[in-house]
Amino acid sequence: MSQSVPLNTFDTVLSRLDTDSLKWDKYKGQDILPFWVADMDFAMAQPIQDALKQRLEHPIQGYTLTPDALPGAIKAFLSNEYNWDIDPEWLVWIPGVVCGLSASCRAFAKPGDHIVVNPPIYHHFFDSHESSQTIDRLPLRCGNDHRWTWNLTALEERLQQGGVSLLLLCSPHNPTGTVFTQQEVQSLMKLADAYDVTVVSDEIHCDLVINPKATHYPTAVAAPEFNERTVTLMSGSKTWNLAGLNCSFAIIPDAEKRDAYKNALHSTVPAVPPLAFAATEAAYTQGGPWRESLLTYLWQNYEHIVQRFADVAEITVHPLDATYLAWIDANNLNVENPQVFFESFGVGLSDGDQFGQPGFVRLNFACPRATLEEGLNRMMTAVESLRVQ
Ligand SMILES: Cc1ncc(COP(=O)(O)O)c(C=O)c1O
Incomplete structure (x- = not known):
């Protein structure tokens, strides 16, 4: 496949010192x-950097409306990527x-209601x-192949008991x-519909x-017949590395739900800043070639991690279809806390406990291969230190 953004673009090691x-x-x-x-740890795509510079040429950064071209750009992107034909009116x-999730709880669940999440x-x-609301934790189940998915039987049992308004x-x-299959999403949505539950899909x-x-x-898209009970939250922030620029969107086909959502945002959530809009528009309209190369680079990083740990009995790297976050079972290390353990060898991972799964760590591999390699070497040294004891 021809890559108009060379893969070695992502090999560049950038210091983020003094950027807070x-x-x-x-x-x-x-x-x-x-x-x-x-x-x-990758530089933003060049068209995004250019769009930001261009917007900064105007010296005022005041309250800003959604740029005219942006809803159409999102519509075209979703149609192209997912065969999803949205009405730009649905965009909020x-x-x-994260603030979109909390607005969802305010808008679609009442005081006393239960909200289901799947750790x-x-x-x-x-x-x-x-x-005034309660979170019910219904764990995902992990198959023998280490793929995690919803436990629909447990979900149905919980919904039968009543009190749940939001998933x-x-x-x-x-x-x-x-990445859930179309069949999995359809089955889940059938349950949501049967028990009159709103589904917010991050x-x-x-x-x-x-x-x-x-x-x-x-x-x-997987279950279009239940469109009216779905709220979808999307953003270019992860894909194009714009997390500090604060621009995301909710897609809400149902007009009543959309109004409720806008009310929940009112007075609590700030507007999207002009620079964020500029970057987002550039991402969705001109960020395609960069993203295409990024996906290849990330997949190669993931495969490299799998290969490095293939013969390491203490570590199981779980299968992954999306994200740049490897989910690693470190229970067989038999250390009290794997995150703390690896940190003491110079590797800063996320603690699985934070996500409701102690004994696991999460490794963000969206970095140049050389940085990843150094991290993996340190993890190997850490594992070997336990063997020689
Ligand atoms: C599933 C999920 N939702 C939301 C966020 C953060 O979203 P934002 O920075 O737009 O609040 C993250 C960041 O890692 C995420 O993984």
Whole structure:
């Protein structure tokens, strides 16, 4: 396949010192490489950098309306990628997906209601609800092949008991990397419909399907007959590395739900900043070639991790179709806390406990291969240190 952005673009090691990077400054002054929070150590695509510079040529950054061309650009992108024909009216712009989750809890669940989430899951799913609401944790199940998916039997049993008005999905799934099949999404949506539950689908990782064999079906596409009960949250922030720029969107086909959502945002959530709009428009309209190369690079990084750990009995790298976050079972190390253990060898991972799964770690491999290699070498040294004891 011809790549108009060369793969070695992503080999460039950029220092993020003196940028107040959350990821790197956690270990400032220590010899610990960060592979935790989900942002990438890659420069933004050139068209995005250019769009930001161009917007800065105007010296005012005031309150800003959605650029005229942006809804059409999102519509075209979704049609092209997912065969999803949206009405631009359905779009609600938000400065982040996490605040989009909490607005969902305010809009679609009443005080006293229960909200179902499926751990292990991105930690904000545990705390996006109102204090008058309850989060019910219904764990994913992990097959013998180490693929994680919903436990629909447990879900139905829970829904039968009543009290659940909202399901918060993460699809593709962080931290397990699962891309759910069309059949899985359809079955889940049938249950949601049978028990009159609204489904909010966080699809922030949807454009990061790195396994060439996998296909992502947005919830609203997999089960279009239940469109009216879905709210989809998307963003270019993960795919194009714009997390600090605060631009995301909700897609809400049902007009009543859309109004409820806008009300929930009112007075609590700030508007999207002009630079964020500029970057997002450039990403969705001109970021295609960069993204195509990125997906290849990330898949090669993931395959490299799998290969490095293939003969290491203490570590099991779970299969992954999307995201740049490897989900690793480190229970066989028999250490008290694998995250703390690897940190002491200079590798800063995310603790599985944060997502509801102690004994696991999550490794963010969106970095140049050389950085990844150094991290993997340190992890090997850590594992070997246990063997020689
Ligand atoms: C599933 C999921 N949702 C939301 C976010 C964060 O979204 P935002 O930065 O737009 O609030 C992340 C970041 O890692 C994520 O993995």
